[in-house]
Amino acid sequence: MASKLFSPLKLGGFELANRIVIAPMCQYSAVDGSASDWHIVHFSNMLQSGAGVFILEATGVEAAGRISHGCLGLYSDANEEALARVLKIVRPYSKMPIGIQLGHAGRKASTQIPWLGGGGLKAGQNPWPTVAPSAIAFDENHDTPSAMGDAEMARVKQAFADAAKRALRLGLDLIELHGAHGYLLCQFLSPIVNKRTDRYGGSAANRARFPLEVFDAVRAVWPREKALGVRLNGTDWREDGITIDEAADFAAELAKRGSDFVHVTSGGNGAANIPLGAGYQVPLAEKVRDRAKIPTIAVGMITDPAHAESILAEGKADAIGLARGILNDPRWPWHAAVALGENPPGVSPQYLRGAPRPKA
Numbered sequence: 001m002a003s004k005l006f007s008p009l010k011l012g013g014f015e016l017a018n019r020i021v022i023a024p025m026c027q028y029s030a031v032d033g034s035a036s037d038w039h040i041v042h043f044s045n046m047l048q049s050g051a052g053v054f055i056l057e058a059t060g061v062e063a064a065g066r067i068s069h070g071c072l073g074l075y076s077d078a079n080e081e082a083l084a085r086v087l088k089i090v091r092p093y094s095k096m097p098i099g100i101q102l103g104h105a106g107r108k109a110s111t112q113i114p115w116l117g118g119g120g121l122k123a124g125q126n127p128w129p130t131v132a133p134s135a136i137a138f139d140e141n142h143d144t145p146s147a148m149g150d151a152e153m154a155r156v157k158q159a160f161a162d163a164a165k166r167a168l169r170l171g172l173d174l175i176e177l178h179g180a181h182g183y184l185l186c187q188f189l190s191p192i193v194n195k196r197t198d199r200y201g202g203s204a205a206n207r208a209r210f211p212l213e214v215f216d217a218v219r220a221v222w223p224r225e226k227a228l229g230v231r232l233n234g235t236d237w238r239e240d241g242i243t244i245d246e247a248a249d250f251a252a253e254l255a256k257r258g259s260d261f262v263h264v265t266s267g268g269n270g271a272a273n274i275p276l277g278a279g280y281q282v283p284l285a286e287k288v289r290d291r292a293k294i295p296t297i298a299v300g301m302i303t304d305p306a307h308a309e310s311i312l313a314e315g316k317a318d319a320i321g322l323a324r325g326i327l328n329d330p331r332w333p334w335h336a337a338v339a340l341g342e343n344p345p346g347v348s349p350q351y352l353r354g355a356p357r358p359k360a
């Protein structure tokens with residue numbers, strides 16, 4: 001029987017050849033938000049994997065919305081030109097659609113690159129002021145952000161729409177808005193971070209208001225024949241965090257407004273005990289999918305092809321996100337295909353002689 005993992009999936013106006021999604025992964029290798037030669041290396045690597053779609057790393061919609069000095073941005077002509085240069089080199093050699101994750105780091109911006117020590121940037125490291133729904137620092141290693149006023153919220157909303165227009169000019173196929181892992185849109189959604197007393201805080205509907213306004217602003221400029229979706233937290237893994245029902249309601253509201261998919265993950269809004277294990281976030285994806293009736297990507301420690309296949313076959317998700325697993329094995333889709341009795345996908349003619357064959 002044909003596998004589910006290697007069956008096509010329609011997301012919005014275009015079709016993925018299979019259901020393997022390369023989840024966004026920060027590379028911390030940009031300069032002033034502009035892609036570098038490392039991005040040529042990394043994109044080429046991912047684009048020869050045979051996955052269904054490659055989602056580029058969290059990309060700041062304004063300079064202050066980047067996580068670190070090394071994060072990609074899409075807020076200037078220079079950023080757009082740098083990404084165009086990289087795409088022009090790598091795109092002719094793969095049919096894989098390319099998406100981008102647009103985000104704003106809010107109170108988790110202005111941090112050091114992980115391999116240089118991580119944590120908030122210190123004096124002498126060119127830190128910048130951060131913003132958030134409420135003036136509460138992430139932890140003692142981060143500066144206290146300022147609470148966003150109406151004008152700042154309007155500016156950030158416009159920045160998301162402007163970055164989407166740049167993504168359109170770049171010919172990208174999909175946008176994923178970063179509403180997870182404790183970054184700005186996720187900060188609004190979470191009662192841990194959002195202590196506002198205006199119409200953007202309090203009830204779950206109020207906390208969802210700004211993320212939904214951002215979604216609408218992007219939907220208005222992003223064509224239906226491409227795909228637009230949101231990465232969201234199913235839980236903060238804390239009693240005082242967002243509930244799975246609230247997350248599922250948010251996804252249902254996104255579906256109503258024309259979201260083509262959601263990508264369900266968790267955590268990042270503060271210290272928590274996370275029950276890590278293979279597929280630990282799948283139950284969150286399943287609940288969101290059941291309630292919101294929207295194509296759903298499950299992600300998190302899914303590395304075994306049979307496990308990935310069973311998640312899809314049992315109707316728990318529509319696609320599988322891979323991050324560390326595909327860095328570890330950039331031909332994971334080939335190996336998964338063979339394990340499931342399929343032909344390796346997306347093999348470039350130059351690599352044909354090395355591609356494995358399905359077991360008889």
Ligand SMILES: Cc1cc2nc3c(=O)[nH]c(=O)nc-3n(C[C@H](O)[C@H](O)[C@H](O)COP(=O)(O)O)c2cc1C
Nearest residue numbers: 023024025026057058299300301302322323324325
């Ligand atoms: C190097 C690295 C960078 C990441 N950067 C991002 C990012 O830019 N945006 C995001 O939403 N998640 C990011 N993540 C999280 C992954 O997308 C993914 O959700 C997480 O690693 C769990 O999946 P995995 O077990 O397959 O790695 C990153 C993970 C890694 C390992």
